[in-house]
Amino acid sequence: MSVKHPIISVTGSSGAGTSTVKHTFDQIFRRENITAVSIEGDAFHRYDRATMKAEIARRAAEGDQTFSHFNIEANELEELERVFRDYGLTGRGRSRHYVHSAEEAERFGVPVGTFTEWAPFEDKSDLLFYEGLHGSVATDTINVAQYADLKIGVVPVINLEWIQKIHRDRAARGYSTEAVTDTILRRMHAYVHVICPQFTETDINFQRVPTVDTSNPLVARWIPTPDESMVVIRFKNPRGIDFAYLRSMIDGSFMSRANSIVIPGGKLDLAMQLILTPMILKLVERKRRALA
Ligand SMILES: Nc1ncnc2c1ncn2[C@@H]1O[C@H](COP(=O)(O)OP(=O)(O)OP(=O)(O)O)[C@@H](O)[C@H]1O
Numbered sequence: 612m613s614v615k616h617p618i619i620s621v622t623g624s625s626g627a628g629t630s631t632v633k634h635t636f637d638q639i640f641r642r643e644n645i646t647a648v649s650i651e652g653d654a655f656h657r658y659d660r661a662t663m664k665a666e667i668a669r670r671a672a673e674g675d676q677t678f679s680h681f682n683i684e685a686n687e688l689e690e691l692e693r694v695f696r697d698y699g700l701t702g703r704g705r706s707r708h709y710v711h712s713a714e715e716a717e718r719f720g721v722p723v724g725t726f727t728e729w730a731p732f733e734d735k736s737d738l739l740f741y742e743g744l745h746g747s748v749a750t751d752t753i754n755v756a757q758y759a760d761l762k763i764g765v766v767p768v769i770n771l772e773w774i775q776k777i778h779r780d781r782a783a784r785g786y787s788t789e790a791v792t793d794t795i796l797r798r799m800h801a802y803v804h805v806i807c808p809q810f811t812e813t814d815i816n817f818q819r820v821p822t823v824d825t826s827n828p829l830v831a832r833w834i835p836t837p838d839e840s841m842v843v844i845r846f847k848n849p850r851g852i853d854f855a856y857l858r859s860m861i862d863g864s865f866m867s868r869a870n871s872i873v874i875p876g877g878k879l880d881l882a883m884q885l886i887l888t889p890m891i892l893k894l895v896e897r898k899r900r901a902l903a
């Protein structure tokens with residue numbers, strides 16, 4: 612935690628919608644004149660695509676069928692922890708990009724499945740924004756969560772998450788349904804042991820729930836739309852959250868528990884703005900006061 616150099620982390624499994632949520636954060640940063648340094652979890656993968664493939668094959672030959680990008684060891688989480696810690700202390704740090712597609716390869720000038728060089732953050736940012744798989748990891752040896760001042764979980768129910776991943780990986784990354792299904796299966800062990808526990812560390816979870824039948828996610832022809840879903844928003848510490856205000860501003864919302872509000876899927880962007888803007892402003896005002 613850092614008053615002078617706050618960190619926001621958005622954590623979600625692959626296909627959960629963290630990139631989509633980042634868009635809402637970017638709108639808030641722009642509107643409120645906040646300079647954020649944004650980093651992606653994929654930058655901290657330990658291996659490029661070819662090396663990862665070889666590593667998966669090597670481990671499979673030794674009997675481990677579960678090695679995947681979800682695993683702690685498949686990522687440089689000690690580096691991510693260091694970046695969070697150093698940013699909190701100094702406002703400085705570094706990151707890079709993992710290039711997923713031909714379009715990104717063109718933009719970054721390195722081949723698909725490789726990384727760009729590490730590069731330092733721009734000076735004088737108001738906060739650090741992380742979006743990826745491991746933004747709230749807290750184990751005996753790695754503790755990224757301790758350095759984040761606001762931790763958000765993005766967690767569609769699992770059938771929907773699979774549908775979103777399958778559609779995105781087919782459309783944007785050129786994978787077949789079978790290849791994505793194999794990846795989902797291989798990742799399941801670490802999904803349970805590494806991804807899920809993070810959502811007890813997060814301050815707020817946004818869980819999208821479809822209101823259409825997704826019983827066989829592997830054959831779904833399209834991603835359920837916002838209007839075909841509800842979102843459960845759960846606050847770890849509901850003290851200070853003005854639920855009456857949120858209920859009055861968000862048509863069709865209701866409380867399902869003392870710390871949870873449910874909203875129509877189409878209101879997600881509005882709800883995020885209403886909930887997150889005051890929290891982000893508080894972090895930035897505290898920082899500006901401390902530096903004054
Ligand atoms: N709230 C939403 N409503 C409708 N579709 C959504 C929503 N959130 C995400 N999606 C869709 O799900 C797919 C995956 O979303 P996104 O790319 O944001 O996932 P991600 O968590 O960033 O994945 P990765 O970390 O693997 O890049 C996209 O096709 C996106 O349009």
Ligand SMILES: O=C(CO)[C@H](O)[C@H](O)COP(=O)(O)O
Nearest residue numbers: 625653660680711724744784
């Ligand atoms: O979404 C992911 C992790 O969040 C990707 O699966 C991971 O980054 C590997 O990417 P690729 O399959 O393009 O090599």
